[in-house]
Amino acid sequence: MSDITGAASIRPTIARGGAFYRLVWKWHFLASLYVLPFMAMLSITGGLYLYKPQIENWLYADRFYVEAQETALPIAVQIAQLDTFVGISRMRAVIPPVSPEHTTRIEFNTPQGVRSYAWINPYTADIIAVQARDTMLMHQVKKFHGELLLGDIGTKFVELAAHWAVIMLVTGAVLWWPRGAQRLRDRAALPRPPKNQSAKRGFWRQMHLFTGMLAVVLVLPILVSGLPWTDVWGGGLNKVQEITGTQSKSLRFGGSVPKSSTDTGEPIAVEQVAAIAADQGLATPYEIRPPRKADGAYWMRSASVNRYAQSELVIDQYSGAVLARVDFTDNPGVAQAKSLGISFHQGELYGWANVAQNTVAAVLGVVLSVSGFVAWWMRRPQGSLGVPAAPDAQVSWPVAALIVTMMILLPLVGASLIAVLALDWVVFRKLGWFRGASAPHAAE
CATH class of the missing domain: 3.10.450 (Nuclear Transport Factor 2; Chain: A,)
Known part of the structure; x- marks a missing residue:
């Protein structure tokens, strides 16, 4: 694959050493143009959502407690x-x-x-408050985090940014790794406050290198664990699970939910359903869905944040008999891993340590976005995007294989890359867009 912005040549060489480095830098830069605004947004909204229980207990204390x-x-x-x-x-x-x-x-x-x-x-049956779910603050934060409040269209943009963020972090790791006479401790050093105006550019560059190094370790797992929620990647995973029989056994969203043994009689009270759950050893709080039809059954689950405690029960609405039980460990390994990944993503997997870790990751995402923008702004030539120069060279077969693998594993990356290459061939080359300077800049 040739660089999309370089000038055409008859026999392009294989990109190695410094040429490969500059090629990676250009792709890192171009990915960042799209990713960084989304990364800042996802970091802020995701960081807020980590504290959903605390925020809602503060906002809605008058309706939560009596x-x-x-x-x-x-x-x-x-x-x-x-x-x-x-x-x-x-x-x-x-x-x-x-x-x-x-x-x-x-x-x-x-x-x-x-x-x-x-x-x-x-105690009094007084209605303390009624509120539409979509107007709840943290629900809006979650919707903005996942779809920019734009529905199916918005979620595609967010997913595309998440896919390219993986590419950005991988290429960033390549750029961060010391080359030549550079030392590892220098690349990993904390940035020092600038003493004068001329030192500011170096400060922001080192800040970006330092936070990027940590982001590969802390942010990348959060990005990957969030992919099962997405439309394209998550939908593909669901199809694979269906084909291989590794989908979740949960009856929460349908499936073969047993019905009550009869369709007549006096339904048992919700309190009795909760008592049955307690006898079955389910952890509180309980979420109970009353039957919608005469022959339907109660469905309920433990809404504990501990995934291993999230058991489900189907209870006959007349006799109180337990018709079905699904425990977390009944799920195939793939479904368990998917669920635990989501728990990690939300900061619930291992308590406050998980919340603290994801909070640090959220801060890193914001600092990485800001430092990347500032470093670019201070480096770019006046009146230009400052696209890093790269040679017109082909990548080696192992690198090409890696790119194809990434396109398959991250389908939106593949689709968008094909679109960009087509636009570059038809439009960008003729307009001179996204072309680096004629002479390569020093690697930054």
Whole structure:
């Protein structure tokens, strides 16, 4: 593969040594043009979402907690109160109080079809608050993190940035590695505050090198663990799991959920369902989905952040018999790894240490983006993008094989790379865009 911006030659040489280094630098630069703004956004929103429980406990303390009393009203009475004063077109879930000081939370659809939450005082059935799910602050942060609040179109842009961020970090690691007389300790040194104006460029360059080195270790795993959530990569993984029979056994989103043994009788109360879950050893809090049909069954799960404790039960709505149970360890290894990766991504896998690690990664993502932009801005020639110069040379077969492998493993990288190469051949070369200076810059 030849460099997309170099001048055509009759017999391009194989890029090795300094030529290969400059070629990698150019691709790192071009990837960064697209990735860095997204990396800053993903780092900020992802860093905030790590503290979702703490932020929501602070924002919504008045709806999460009540003064404990002796006797709580039946949850059925609380639901009836909500239906009377707000209206319920579909019951989605009930989250019973996990302690005497907590409210009952109901997830439901309003008569207008708006997916909403309600918080109810379990002792008086007073409706403390009702809010549409999409207007909850942390839900908006999550949606912006995953799709820029633009739906399916936005999620493709974010996924493309995540794919190219992997390329950016890999090429950045190649650029960071010492060459020639450079020493490893110098490349890994903390940047020193600049003493004068002329030293600022070196400061920002070293800051970018230092944070980039740490980002390869801390940010890259977060990027990879988030890929199962994406449309293209995650959708492909789902297809592979279906073909190989390694998909999750969870009944949360459908599947062969058993039905109740009859379609007549008096349904058991939600409290009894929670008591059955406690007898089964499920960890709180519980998420309980009432049956929607006469022959349906209760579905419930432990909503614990501990993935190994996230068991599911299907309970006959009339007899209370446990019709099915799915434990985390019932899942195939691929499904378990996928779930644990998501847990790591959200900072839940190993408690506060995971939160602290991902917080550092989020800070690194922001600093890496800012330092990369500033270093580029100070280096670029006036009136130019300052694209690093690279020779018109072919890469070796091992490197070409690596590129093809990356295109297969990261399909959006492959699709976008083909599009860029086509645009370069048809448009960019003629317009002189993304061309480096005639003489190579020193490697930066």
